[in-house]
Amino acid sequence: MVKAGGSSVGESTRPRSGALQSVRGWALVRSALGKTGTLSNANYGMLLSIPGLILLLAWVLLPLFIVIGLSFYRYDNVSPVRFIGLLNYQEVFSNPDFPKILLRTFEFSFGSTALSLFTSVVVAACLNRIGSGSAVFRSLVVMPWAVPLILSGFLWAWMFHPSFGPISDLLLRSGLRDTALNIYEDPISSMVGVIIADAWRRIPFLAIITLAAFQAIDQELYDAARVDGADSIDTFMYITLPLGSRPILIGTLITLMFTFRSIDVIYSMTPGGGYAKSTYVMGAYLFDNLYEFLNFGAAAAISVILILLTFVIGSLFIYYTLKRQ
Amino acid sequence: MRLRPFLLKIIDHRVTPYVIVGVIALFMAAPFLWMTLSAFKTLQETFMSPPTYFPKDFTLETMAFTWFQAPIPTYLKNSLIVCLTATLIIVVASIFTAYALSQYPYRGSNIILGLFLFTRTIPPLAMLLPYYLIMRKLGLLNTRLSVILYLIYLSYPLVVWLLKGFFDAFPRDLIDAAIVDGCSRTGTIFRVVLPITAGSVGAISVVAFLWAWNEFFAPYLFIHYDELKPITVGLYYFVGDEVTYWNRMCAAGIYAVVPSLAFFLIAQRYIIKGLTEGALKY
Numbered sequence: 001m002v003k004a005g006g007s008s009v010g011e012s013t014r015p016r017s018g019a020l021q022s023v024r025g026w027a028l029v030r031s032a033l034g035k036t037g038t039l040s041n042a043n044y045g046m047l048l049s050i051p052g053l054i055l056l057l058a059w060v061l062l063p064l065f066i067v068i069g070l071s072f073y074r075y076d077n078v079s080p081v082r083f084i085g086l087l088n089y090q091e092v093f094s095n096p097d098f099p100k101i102l103l104r105t106f107e108f109s110f111g112s113t114a115l116s117l118f119t120s121v122v123v124a125a126c127l128n129r130i131g132s133g134s135a136v137f138r139s140l141v142v143m144p145w146a147v148p149l150i151l152s153g154f155l156w157a158w159m160f161h162p163s164f165g166p167i168s169d170l171l172l173r174s175g176l177r178d179t180a181l182n183i184y185e186d187p188i189s190s191m192v193g194v195i196i197a198d199a200w201r202r203i204p205f206l207a208i209i210t211l212a213a214f215q216a217i218d219q220e221l222y223d224a225a226r227v228d229g230a231d232s233i234d235t236f237m238y239i240t241l242p243l244g245s246r247p248i249l250i251g252t253l254i255t256l257m258f259t260f261r262s263i264d265v266i267y268s269m270t271p272g273g274g275y276a277k278s279t280y281v282m283g284a285y286l287f288d289n290l291y292e293f294l295n296f297g298a299a300a301a302i303s304v305i306l307i308l309l310t311f312v313i314g315s316l317f318i319y320y321t322l323k324r325q
Numbered sequence: 326m327r328l329r330p331f332l333l334k335i336i337d338h339r340v341t342p343y344v345i346v347g348v349i350a351l352f353m354a355a356p357f358l359w360m361t362l363s364a365f366k367t368l369q370e371t372f373m374s375p376p377t378y379f380p381k382d383f384t385l386e387t388m389a390f391t392w393f394q395a396p397i398p399t400y401l402k403n404s405l406i407v408c409l410t411a412t413l414i415i416v417v418a419s420i421f422t423a424y425a426l427s428q429y430p431y432r433g434s435n436i437i438l439g440l441f442l443f444t445r446t447i448p449p450l451a452m453l454l455p456y457y458l459i460m461r462k463l464g465l466l467n468t469r470l471s472v473i474l475y476l477i478y479l480s481y482p483l484v485v486w487l488l489k490g491f492f493d494a495f496p497r498d499l500i501d502a503a504i505v506d507g508c509s510r511t512g513t514i515f516r517v518v519l520p521i522t523a524g525s526v527g528a529i530s531v532v533a534f535l536w537a538w539n540e541f542f543a544p545y546l547f548i549h550y551d552e553l554k555p556i557t558v559g560l561y562y563f564v565g566d567e568v569t570y571w572n573r574m575c576a577a578g579i580y581a582v583v584p585s586l587a588f589f590l591i592a593q594r595y596i597i598k599g600l601t602e603g604a605l606k607y
Contacts, residue, residue, distance in 0.1 A: 041429045041510075042429065042430070042431035042432065043431070044425075044429050044510055045425040045426070045428070045429025045430060045431045045434065046425070046429075046431045046434075047425075048421050048422070048424065048425035048429065049421065049422045049425035049426060049434075049437070051418060051421065051422070052418055052419065052421060052422025052423075052425075052485065053422070053437065055418055055422075055477070055481060056437075056440065056441070056444070056481075056482070059474075059477055059478040059481060060444045060447070060478060060481075060482065062455075063452050063455035063456055063459065063478070064447065064452070064455070066455035066458065066459070067451060067452065067454055067455045070454065070455070070458075119349060122345060122349065123345075123346060123349055125342075126341075126342035126343075126345050126346045127342070127346060129342045130342050130343060130346065133343075137346045137347075137350055138597075139590070139593065140350040140353055140354055141346075141349065141350055141353050142593070142597075143353065143354070143357065143586065143589075144353055144356070144357075145535065145589060146535060146538075146582060146585040146586040146588075146589040146590075147356075147582055147585075147586075148538060148539045148541065148556075148557045148581060148582075148585075149539055149541070150539075150541040150557050150560060151557070151560060151578050151581060151582070152356065154560060154574060154578070155356040155359065155360055155575075155578065156356065158359075158363075158569075158571055158574075159355070159356065159359055163374035163375075163376075164371065164372055164373065164374055164376050164571075165376060166359060166376055166378065169375045169376050172375070173375075200352070200353065200356065203353065204353075205600075208596075208597055208600050208601070209600065209601075212597075212600065212601035215601075231329075231333050231337075232333060232336050232337055233329070233332065233333065233336070257445075257446060257448075260448070261448030261449070261450050261451075262450075263450065264539075264541050264542070267541075268560075283448075283450050286450055286451070287450065287453075287542065290453060290454055290457075290546075291546065296454060296458075299454050300454055303448075303450070303451035303452075303453075303454060304451070306448050306450065306451050307447055307448060307451050310446055310447070310448050311443075311446050313446070314443070314445070314446025315446075317442075317445075317446065318439070318442050318443065318446070321442060322439070322442070
């Protein structure tokens with residue numbers, strides 16, 4: 001009887017206090033979201049960004065820690081997983097091809113970025129002067145942005161084909177070359193080929209940024225400079241470039257980071273690294289360890305090295321982005 | 326100094342910018358032209374040397390074959406499901422975070438902002454391995470969900486950062502006026518901020534969609550069933566051991582580009598405006 005009563009009391013009070021608590025919690029959320037606004041603005045901001053922060057933690061920081069952790073383990077899908085300290089890094093660094101792989105990575109990323117930057121500046125300078133029809137040209141120039149990189153690699157691979165592709169054929173017909181152009185039989189031209197295919201897809205982004213930077217420059221500056229006797233070369237060198245330099249710099253750093261880590265074009269255009277591994281870059285080395293050799297430990301170590309190298313470029317990007325704010 | 330007047334004469338000529346932009350536009354358009362023309366060639370014609378430019382035996386068979394015989398519609402369907410879902414999740418999640426970071430800064434919100442910026446410097450390639458292991462652990466390999474989860478990682482930091490730029494530029498007076506008029510802080514987001522920035526938010530969504538559409542390595546690694554592959558991985562259907570079916574590859578390429586190009590062209594005005602505003606903030 002007493003027991004039953006006791007339990008009935010417990011049953012009757014516990015849900016009530018639980019309900020009360022949840023009501024209070026609900027009131028807190030309501031006051032945060034509703035008009036009553038008992039939360040300070042700062043706390044409101046914190047509450048509002050909690051879901052996003054969880055996403056950041058779970059989706060970005062957790063995998064980041066996993067890959068850093070894995071790089072200290074032997075994980076080759078053959079022998080049991082075991083902590084081995086820095087041996088994975090030692091294996092990667094002692095690979096006799098590693099310096100070449102690193103060099104090619106820089107060649108590819110700087111080459112593609114330089115080509116994109118040059119083309120973007122030229123396009124933007126021209127579009128800036130064209131009044132009518134510039135929208136049509138602009139659309140044409142930014143269209144490749146909608147093409148997947150992997151497809152860009154396939155298309156250019158065929159366009160560069162020595163016998164069935166149009167580029168070699170056009171060079172032969174125009175008399176610029178006597179023999180068919182085979183970029184796949186020469187290390188330097190292989191690299192140039194993948195750089196062109198990659199830059200083709202990178203130009204739209206940088207061109208938009210550059211054009212925006214140029215168009216934001218006050219027209220009166222040009223008029224004033226003209227009055228003072230400056231010609232087009234002067235105004236371009238001393239007004240257009242310096243005043244447009246910041247957005248262009250940020251855009252260039254973003255492009256550099258992207259090209260540094262992107263291997264889509266290389267993978268579809270020169271599978272396996274191409275002639276004499278001439279297009280075999282860090283990303284390809286990483287993906288081979290991950291996909292072909294199934295050496296996850298080494299892949300993790302290369303991943304960490306790639307993260308650190310990209311961060312060198314990335315820190316410049318972060319610095320210049322935050323500097324202005 | 327005789328070179329300079331000569332150069333100036335060329336540079337200042339009315340036609341020069343048109344010629345230069347024309348040449349570059351041709352370079353940018355060339356792969357599109359080659360792809361479109363080749364999609365109407367027969368397989369024999371794609372292996373002719375010297376190559377033909379306009380299809381000699383114009384045929385619709387290649388386009389029909391890739392659509393009806395090859396699993397292109399399936400690939401496209403997978404790409405659309407995966408990319409649209411990921412984009413929706415990313416944009417909805419990003420709006421609130423970006424808005425909070427922009428309008429209601431709190432202790433440490435700058436550090437979080439820096440963290441988002443840092444995240445953009447992490448190479449997605451380096452995250453393939455942890456994501457592969459996580460998906461294997463969760464039993465999600467060979468599901469569309471695995472790719473969706475990876476795509477969220479891929480563009481979430483970028484979208485937050487771009488959106489924050491828009492919200493920074495949003496006139497503070499409008500928000501204050503709405504709150505004075507009795508609108509709640511959350512109500513202000515839905516009734517004032519989002520309706521006005523809808524174009525920009527849409528543009529950012531398209532950018533996130535294009536990133537997702539472009540992604541190749543994650544689905545390549547996670548998915549091995551043909552019926553679940555997205556179109557980027559599906560292109561390998563036409564790469565054989567002996568021969569690459571270039572005409573079919575080009576036809577498939579057209580099908581792969583049409584949806585992303587359509588989205589892009591519709592939103593182009595907003596994307597350029599959005600990136601422009603973002604760029605000038607730097």
